[in-house]
Amino acid sequence: MAHVVLKDVTKIYGKNVIAVNRVNLEVRDREFVVLVGPSGCGKSTILRMIAGLEDITEGEIFIDDRLVNSIQAKDRDIAMVFQNYALYPHMTVFDNMAFGLKLRKIAKNEIQDRVRDAADILGITDLLERKPKQLSGGQRQRVAVGRAIVRKPKVFLFDEPLSNLDAKLRVQMRKEISKLHQKLQATMIYVTHDQVEAMTMGDRIVVLKDGCTQQIDVPMTLYNKPENQFVAGFIGSPPMNIFNGKIVKESGLWFDEGQFKLKVPSRFEKNIESYVNKEIIFGIRPEDIHQSGDKSDNEFLISVNVNVEVVEPMGNEVILYSSVGKHSAVARLDVQCQIKPGEDINLFFNIKKGHFFNAETKMSICLEK
Amino acid sequence: MKKPLIYTILIVFVVFSLYPFLWMASSTLRPEGEIGALGLIPSKLTFEHYKEVIHKIPIFRALLNSFIVAGSVTAGVLVFGSMVGYALSRLRFRGRSLIFIIILFTMTLPFQITLIPLYVLMVKFHWVNSYLALIVPYMLTGFSILLFRQYFMALPQDLIDAARIDGCSELWILYRVLWPNSIPALITVGILTFMTSWNEVLWPLIVIRDRAMMTMPQIVAIFHIGGQAEARLGVKLAAAMLLAMPVILAYSFFQKYFIESMATSGLKE
């Protein structure tokens, strides 16, 4: 059982490639923390520094209150699952899982027991005598996870373990890893670039961009209260609609996109006041755009005329892509809708669910409860 | 092209390259007077030449010496060459590229340049007339370092990281994880090193005087030009045949790997 603390951790490759920039993070005991962000944002580098595979340029990493900066990977009591599985090609599945235990001089029968237990949990008992080459991608992934489990480490590290699997298997393994986490009650740090994985698996999520943490919070808070435009756009699929515009004052405050105007709800007014006649960014999620205006809180539903471009029926819902002014708007609509591409229709924006961001800092303007 | 034509050409080449060897083989079994003939079938078989060679020079002792020397050299090159190759390909340290460049540079030096200094060194170490002089200077080669480095660079870093997390030291990573996955490189370096060492004449001629310490190519060369053969072709050819035999046997044994190694050693990035 372990907690992991990163204090102002920085990684600079060579002279001037700043891969990780002053990251602070506290992973609690038994927590499942997901690091998520676009390619190249430094996720793997952070994980590898925690693992001890990469030197820490600046800052400190603690595992269970022990400063590990200068402690070797093998003495940190962590296990890691790699994107490409990294199984030893010349060893059987059993030996792959037992290798780390043998090196640690664990008794033979204990090794047997641990490997069998792990194989049981993962459903790979029949494969123990095979070589990695004779396994499918999903099976290899299980072996890689098994190799981590048998070690009974303080901390599990996963680096995009599912990205080489097909979509269906990915969903299944996602569930299995979540179950495993509950079963083992271990601390896990999981890297992915897939926000769906992050949302579904993480107790908490760390959103990264260009080596900097953008926001660290539980999934629903990230979704509902993104601290900046990047988080707003990164979490959620399809992503949040973003509109650049201005705030104008004419009997109340209005967001003016040029093509259409939205009345700023009174609860936002205090914070928005200072932006009158200034650039501002308005964001609204696809599910907060509706087809009809007669909902319970219809005082916040504002009709906007859009031109429909693409209609994607998904079975349970319809994703509608449209253009409005110089922007595009994506909406999630009911399956019943009979909209055709090319039509001009009115959509209703639920402005109460909207987000405002400072046009320069990209920070959220209305984050109070 | 038509098949018969191709076959004709191939057969001509095979005959051209095989004939001299077969002629040598058959000549060793003929009486001295018949050796001038071009035919391959001896009219009368005789083992006199072989008997004389074995009687005159300690050829079996030389065979043993050659095996000890080539074997030790090969083992040394595999162990140390892969160590340096690993360090240069996967460990990060100051001066890494400089060291690599220096190693490449040593490969461009012809042996004749280092010959004299090396000999002086051997004399100072009192290694002349011993296995040490034959083995130690050859235990690490730029070629093996280069080949191992290139090969290891192509292996996935994750494999090394996984081993490191599993608890391997650097040496264990090399010998228990990288070696089993580098069999082609090991065989290539092994075969080429063994052959080079086996065929080496110049260096043994310089550091070995004691007949009991001589290697096969050395003792056969001395036998040929040293007057012991009394300018008779039969014994010379018999000695040459004995020299070639182990290589031929080894070749037929490792034929598959040999061809593979020839094919890969040139192609690997």
Ligand SMILES: Nc1ncnc2c1ncn2[C@@H]1O[C@H](COP(=O)(O)OP(=O)(O)OP(=O)(O)O)[C@@H](O)[C@H]1O
């Ligand atoms: N060995 C290295 N030398 C120099 N720069 C590196 C090295 N490794 C990574 N980088 C740089 O550091 C940054 C972060 O890399 P990292 O691998 O952590 O990204 P990532 O978030 O894991 O991306 P991905 O999702 O593509 O795996 C990138 O800009 C990358 O180019």
Ligand SMILES: [Mg+2]
């Ligand atoms: Mg990565």
